Amino acid sequence: MQELLGTGVALVTPFNSDKSVDVEGLKRLVEFQINYGVNYLVVLGTTAEAATLTAEEKELVKATIIKTNNGRLPLVIGIGGNNTLSVVAEIQNSDLSNFDAILSVSPYYNKPNQEGLYQHFKAIAQCTKTPIILYNVPGRTGQNVSPETIIRLANDFENVVAVKEAAGNLVQAMNIIQNKPKDFMVISGDDMIALPIILAGGSGVISVIGQGLPKDFSKLIQLGLEGKNAEAFNLHYKLANSIDYIFEEGNPVGIKAMLNKLNICSAEVRLPLVKASEELQEKINSFIDNY
Template identity: 65%
Template sequence: MQSLIGTGVALVTPFKKDFSIDIEALQRIVNFSIDGGVEYLVVMGTTAENATLTQAEKELVITTVINTNKGRLPLVLGVGGNNTMQIVEELKTGDFSAFEAILSVSPYYNKPTQEGIYQHFKAIAEASPIPVILYNVPGRTSSNMLPSTVIRLANDFKNVVAIKEAAGDLIQAMQIIKNAPKDFLVISGDDMIALPIVLAGGAGVISVIGQGFPKEFSEMIRLGLNKKVNEAFKTQYFLSDCIDMIFEQGNPAGIKQVFQALGIAENTVRLPLVSVDDSLANRLNEFVKNSIK
């Protein structure tokens, strides 16, 4: 899965002030990310606020991204949830011809055991017509998919090709890198530690900030993959304050403020999320202003 090495970006769903989907802004975001040099696009992840979208809206977003991309970059589709049977049915009946892989989150709210997590992804792997990227994000799911479970899945199912590891734990990521099959990819799900994970042997990142600063962030990851450490860390430290800020009041409120500062999209989010407050907006606006050359 060489196409998943480097920087993928978890695309936002831009809204107009009336909370309807802003198709033109979505087209601008896709083109901005592609022109900035990212390696692939992730559609319908958590950052897309997919929990607040109707099925028709999801289909509109997916179609818009496919049509705007025009085959330029590989696409990954978020297909996950906490109802295993529903996901399996979606995988058996959906059209995934435009996508390189699915990204499937570990079940949230139910808080399954490690065996439950394994059986969940076993069912997904057996049903999926395309490769599967596992997604571990304990901060959202309230359960941590342990390295032993990840490695078990990677060994048992050839189409389980990667994990987006967002536990915020470098040691846990390193355990997976060390013990997983040779071609299994460990992809950072945390922007702040993406570079350290790459330097430890990871394959790259599925990023939030990467769509706001695609040129800088994707180049940083490529430098890391090529072990040009000092050059890579210059960008890491340049962006580190902004990475902190975009998550300070929740995702994707922060990155949407960046897009507003760039003149690409409104900073509107749907309830129960709210836009960043004036203090954070001013700080993000200032960072963007100072970063534009």
Template identity: 65%
Template sequence: MQSLIGTGVALVTPFKKDFSVDTEALTRIVNYVVEGGVEYLVVLGTTGESATLSHDEKELVIKTVIEANNGRLPLVLGVGGNNTHKVVEELKTRDFSAFQAVLSVSPYYNKPTQEGIYQHFKAVAEASPIPVILYNVPGRTASNMAPSTVIRLANDFKNVIGIKEAAGDIVQAMKLIQHKPEGFLVISGDDMITLPMVLAGGSGVISVIGEGFPKEFSEMVRLGLERKVDEAYKLHYLLADSIDMIFEQGNPAGIKAVFKSLGLSEDTVRLPLVNVNEDLAKRIDDFVKKIVN
């Protein structure tokens, strides 16, 4: 899984002003991040507003990204949910020929025990024809995947090859890095602590801000992996304010404001999400102009 070391970006799903999927904007964004130097693309994650997309819209997004990428970078597909049977059925029936791995979120809302989380991912691992990256994001799922559960899964299933760790807890991330089997990827899911995680032994990031500023953020991660600490932190602090801003009023409203400033897409989001307010939009626009210019 060497190709999944470095910076992956969680692609947005751009919408037109009428809320339909904007495939031309999605193609522009794919080209922008590929040319910006990221290592791989993640399709239909939370940032892609997958919860609000119909089945046909998801298929359209997948088709558009595959065609726009044109084999340039590895692709990871978000396949997760809180209905284990439904997730397993998708894993058994979908064509994964264009994808290198799936990213599967820990079940949300149900609040399973650690044993329930283990059994869910046991079913996912046994059903998936391609490698699985676990996704721990307690702020959205209302339950935390304990490091012991992650390590148990990593040891029991060879196709469970990594975790996107987004608990925002550097100590928990370090425990994962300390106890993981060799070759298991501990991937940051929090842009602000990506560099500390990489320097502690992490494998990189699946990023939101890296989509807006792919050149700078992916270079920061590469410098971190090369242990060029001072140079890496210079880029971290260059982007730190923008990381705060894009999450200030929710994801992906913030990063879509970045794309509007860059002229790549509209900033339209679907309810229950709403656009960032005028004050934040102006601050984001000012930041983008400072970085781009």
């Protein structure tokens, strides 16, 4: 799965002032990623506010990205949830011909135990031949997928090819890297520790800040993959404040504020999220102006 090596970005869904999907903004966003060195795009992940989109809007977002991308970058589709049967049905009823992999977030709210998590992802892996990226983000789901469960899934199912590891725990990521099957990929889901995870043996990142600063963040990740530690960390520290800013009031609130400053799309989000405060927008504006 060399398609998943390097920098992937979890694309936002731009909105107009009336909260409708901003198709032109989405096209600009895709072109911005392609033009500045991103390696692949994640479509309708959690950063896309997919939970607030109708089925028709999801199809519009997919079609717009597929057409704009025009085969230039690999695409990953986000399909996940806390109702296993519903996730399986969505996968089986979706046209996945344009996508290289499925990114599936672990069940949220239900808080299944490790066996429940295993059985959830087993059902997903068995319903499709499409490669699966597990997504572990306990800060949002309420339950950590343990390294043992991740490695068990990686060993048991050939199409479970990677994990997006966003527990924010470097030791846990290193545990997975140490014990994983040879070709299984550990992808950082946390921008702030993406570089240390890569230097420990990870394969890259699925990033949020990467879509706001694609050129330098992609370069940072590539330097890490090449083992150019000092140069990579210099760039990391140049970017670090922006990573803090974009998560200060939640995701994708902050990154949309940055994209607004960059004239890619508006800062509009859908409830229950609200737009960045004036204070945060000003901090982001100042960072970009001085970058």
